[in-house]
Amino acid sequence: MVRSKQLLVDVRPLRAGAFRRLWAAGIVTALGAQLTAVVVPLQIYEFSGSSAYVGLAGLVGLAPMAAAALWGGALADVRDRRRVLLTTTIGIGVTSSLLWAQAWANLRSVAVLLLLVAVQQALFGANSTVSRAVTPRLVRPELLTAANALQSTVLLSAGIAGPLLAGGLLPVVGSRTLYLADAVAVCATVWAVWRLPALPPDGGGERRQSAVLRQIADGVRFVTKHQVLLVVYLADFAALSLGLPTALFPQLAAETFHPSDIGVLYAAVSAGGVLAGLCSGAFTRVGRHGVAVAVSVGVWGLAVAGFGLAHSLVSAVAWLLPAGGALLALGVFRKTVLQSAVPDGMRGRLQGIDTVVAVGGPRLGDLLHGTVGAALGVTWTVTGGGVLTVVAALALLLLFPGFRRHRAPAGTEQEVISG
Template structure:
């Protein structure tokens, strides 16, 4: 019985009041965000009558998100992180209110929607970057894997549960009400952030006059100098670009399964992540986080390759659930390395770079899979992407060189 309890999700971080408030508020806010995520593409399609505009909305948010993530990461290293997090969280709520306003005014403007989507994605990139830099200031280092698993479980659960009520409520209450509900849900996180203590830079007060661009450049140079960071980013980028076949789900559903099965394919990956989070107690006892990153990336690749060979829906769902569990583990250990392998004074910048990789990888993956799928066929593309991910993960493990305490080579950045 005791061994079984150790395997279940580790709730230790919830004993920290500040983290517990943020986590609980994040449940409400994540569900609210799913309402907007469902309504925006539906509105764009209704106004334009073209899926091309819906696809453009995803690209419109990428550049602002990347720029804001790098900027906020640098700012989090020189300013009070609580204040930066409070500003970006409130900003997300304001953009949801503006989305409600355009729906209430019945503007029917794709351009206005794209501008608001770009602004919200920029704020989201900044907010998620600072949030991950805040977590190590709230919980002890040994609890970071558990804390990251709990936060990932909230996002994945919202990805499964959120779209269902959104789709059911939209015809009854309209898009404006759902946008308004999202803006109200953000208030829960604003309250939780407001209750945080001040989080100024360790070892000194705010450094207001240092140029942000210089701090961003310093963070990039640190990544280039330290193998442990490069290898973690490489594994994650390979998994998200080479091995993420979601762009091919519509074609798979239409040609191999049934068009109505596409929702199940998308949900299976998130469901696998939730199931893995429920048994994430084992993560806390893993000490070689770098090795865990590479192994998780390899397991993700194997599961994706298996999915590419599936010819029945149950087999495909099982492979995707396994893939989702591996992706959850990859994210947990990646975040833990980036949160513990560097001094607190550069955590924000590394989280900014991580946000760019996490946002850019899937978009590049959509392009690669869409192009390769048209040329080689869907099964070969999906399986080949999974195999390539396994190859990258194996090379990372085999070429790790001298072991750091994270397990994939390079000097510890604190001792550089």
């Protein structure tokens, strides 16, 4: 009985009141954000009649998100993280309100929508970076892996439930109401962040902020001098650039399965992550974090390679489910290493770099898979990418002994907020 309970999601971090409030509020806010994520591209297509503008929306948000993530990480290392998190969260809520206002005013302007998307993505980049730098201050170090698993499961669950909810409500209540629901949902996280105590930089009050570019450069130099951190970034980038086949899902659905099956392919990856999150007790107590990162990358690559050879929807889903689980585990261990293996005064900048890697890897992966897929075909591209991902995981384990030996820290002097 005890062993079976340990396989389920580890909820021990929820005993910390501050983390519990943020996590619970995040459920509401993440669901609201998915409503906007569905409505915005639909409105852009309705106003423009072109899928090119829908694709442009993703590109428009990329550079602001990356830049703001780096800036937010640098700011989090010298300013009270509660204040930075509160400001960016309120900003996201204001942007959602402006999206509601443009729908209410019936502006029908693609330019206004793209501008608001760029602003919202910038705020999201800074907010998510600071949020991950806050988590280690809220839970004990041995619970960081479990805390990251809980947060990742919420995001993946919202990624499944949100679009389904939006699809059902949109014909009934319209886009204006969904935008407004998102703005109201952000209030839950605003409340949870407001309840946090002050979170000044490690060692006392706020420090003088030097040039942002200099601070970011200091973070990059710190990474290059620490093998474990550098290899974790490389592992994640390899998995997302070599092995993420989502750019080929439309072609696979058209040529191998059925066009209507594309939603199942996307949902299967997220569903696998949710299932892994619900059973995360099976891996959140693992201490060999370096090996865990490499194994997650390897399992992801192996599952993707199997998916590339699938000729039926059932077998495709059977491979995508473990792929999604491995991707969740990779994210959980990656975040934990970057949160626990660095001093608190550097956490914000490293989380900013992590956001850039997490955003840039899939974009490069889409480009690589789309280009190679057009030349070599879908099967060779997907399966070959999965095999290369497995090779990358093995190479990182063999070439970097420090990464291979890295373990979770037993403890830290960092104060943990328990209220």
